Amino acid sequence: MQPPFLLPDALARDIAARFGTPAYVYSQAALEQQAAEALAFPVAYGLTVRFAMKALPNASILRLLDRLGLHFDASSGFEATRAILAGIAPGKISLSTQEFPVDFARLQQAGIAVNACSLAQLDAIGRLFPGTPVGVRFNPGKGSGGTGKTNVGGPDASFGIWHEYATEVRKCAEKHGLKITRIHTHIGSGSDPLIWQQTSHLSLALARLFPDVDTLNLGGGYKVARVSSEKGTDLQRVGAPVREAFEEIARETGRKLRLEIEPGTFLVANCGVLLARAQDITDTGAGGRHFLKLDTGMTELLRPSLYGAQHPVTLIPSKPGISGPQRDYVVVGHCCESGDLVSCASGKPEIIATHRFPEAHIGDLCQIGGAGAYCASMSAKNYNSFPEAPEILLLSNNTPQLIRRRQTLAQIMQNEIRAAD
Numbered sequence: 001m002q003p004p005f006l007l008p009d010a011l012a013r014d015i016a017a018r019f020g021t022p023a024y025v026y027s028q029a030a031l032e033q034q035a036a037e038a039l040a041f042p043v044a045y046g047l048t049v050r051f052a053m054k055a056l057p058n059a060s061i062l063r064l065l066d067r068l069g070l071h072f073d074a075s076s077g078f079e080a081t082r083a084i085l086a087g088i089a090p091g092k093i094s095l096s097t098q099e100f101p102v103d104f105a106r107l108q109q110a111g112i113a114v115n116a117c118s119l120a121q122l123d124a125i126g127r128l129f130p131g132t133p134v135g136v137r138f139n140p141g142k143g144s145g146g147t148g149k150t151n152v153g154g155p156d157a158s159f160g161i162w163h164e165y166a167t168e169v170r171k172c173a174e175k176h177g178l179k180i181t182r183i184h185t186h187i188g189s190g191s192d193p194l195i196w197q198q199t200s201h202l203s204l205a206l207a208r209l210f211p212d213v214d215t216l217n218l219g220g221g222y223k224v225a226r227v228s229s230e231k232g233t234d235l236q237r238v239g240a241p242v243r244e245a246f247e248e249i250a251r252e253t254g255r256k257l258r259l260e261i262e263p264g265t266f267l268v269a270n271c272g273v274l275l276a277r278a279q280d281i282t283d284t285g286a287g288g289r290h291f292l293k294l295d296t297g298m299t300e301l302l303r304p305s306l307y308g309a310q311h312p313v314t315l316i317p318s319k320p321g322i323s324g325p326q327r328d329y330v331v332v333g334h335c336c337e338s339g340d341l342v343s344c345a346s347g348k349p350e351i352i353a354t355h356r357f358p359e360a361h362i363g364d365l366c367q368i369g370g371a372g373a374y375c376a377s378m379s380a381k382n383y384n385s386f387p388e389a390p391e392i393l394l395l396s397n398n399t400p401q402l403i404r405r406r407q408t409l410a411q412i413m414q415n416e417i418r419a420a421d
């Protein structure tokens with residue numbers, strides 16, 4: 001598990017000069033290293049690693065991870081289609097969605113795999129495609145998450161079929177001749193390996209109930225440390241007991257289950273930075289605070305406002321060599337919104353924290369680390385009419401390659417229709 005990727009100062013200045021700020025920059029070398037770690041997950045009888053593409057759905061990223069041997073998890077019909085349009089083979093895409101796609105028949109015929117995430121979805125699949133193999137997403141009854149909002153298992157979570165409804169699942173499958181070949185659970189993005197292990201056992205217990213199941217998908221949720229106070233997941237440690245449990249099932253029943261994992265965060269979070277510029281610096285007088293105002297904010301980085309997520313922030317002075325006294329800054333975004341904070345206390349989006357830098361100047365660059373997952377894909381996009389930031393892939397030979405252009409104001413307005421005055 002690597003610490004967050006950060007650009008060397010000179011390269012950051014070069015990229016900012018060429019592409020402007022704000023901009024996301026992803027490191028190919030870091031992505032390759034994370035993919036290799038995920039593919040080394042301890043396993044007894046075969047492994048498929050799926051990238052949860054909602055974390056970072058840019059086509060160039062999908063294609064890079066595809067070349068590295070990853071498959072994909074799509075969270076909506078649109079995402080599945082987006083992956084296909086990016087050039088991903090439909091057979092490598094698995095769909096687990098809260099909203100059953102209206103064009104599901106087309107996706108199924110294209111060859112994607114699906115996990116029914118509710119009894120209504122299972123019934124709909126059965127009516128459309130009786131007699132086909134299908135996966136089922138269960139809520140195993142337990143969850144894990146950094147905050148209540150990232151916990152997606154247990155009685156308070158709407159994801160998947162409640163584990164006590166296995167009989168209803170079996171009846172529905174029998175009615176349509178569906179063959180349940182895959183069990184799926186995904187319990188959230190917390191860091192508690194114990195809960196993750198317990199859930200794996202609950203999932204294995206569910207797999208025992210369905211004799212046609214050949215694959216167990218344990219979802220994602222492997223946390224990474226973006227800041228030093230956080231603890232990342234050691235995949236070898238988390239996976240070893242799970243491998244033993246798979247071996248035990250094989251000894252007892254002769255069934256050798258294939259394992260699937262679906263990391264989003266783990267694969268990309270620490271592989272990207274958000275490069276921004278200090279566009280103003282203000283203070284609130286003696287005893288007050290110093291504010292570093294960036295040309296980015298919740299429009300590119302929503303996680304601090306949403307979850308109280310913490311990201312490392314470093315300052316790249318525009319005048320190198322001069323390092324003045326250190327000062328505590330509250331780093332804020334550019335939206336007219338008091339919640340647009342980059343500096344907040346862990347898990348508490350409303351509590352202001354500070355970052356300590358050498359004295360900053362307007363025009364200095366800032367990099368926000370750990371910005372590879374759920375940043376470009378999940379933001380308060382176009383709020384205050386700020387255009388979407390570009391995305392850049394830093395190739396292994398250190399060449400920055402533009403993989404998404406900056407949006408224009410005309411593109412923001414393109415679907416508006418003027419009503420008659």
Ligand SMILES: *Cc1c(COP(=O)(O)O)cnc(C)c1O
Pocket residue numbers: 052054055073075096186188189219220221222262263264265266373
């Ligand atoms: C979001 C999601 C993931 C990935 O979660 P991470 O915490 O980013 O690893 C995996 N599987 C499903 C079904 C998801 O919805």
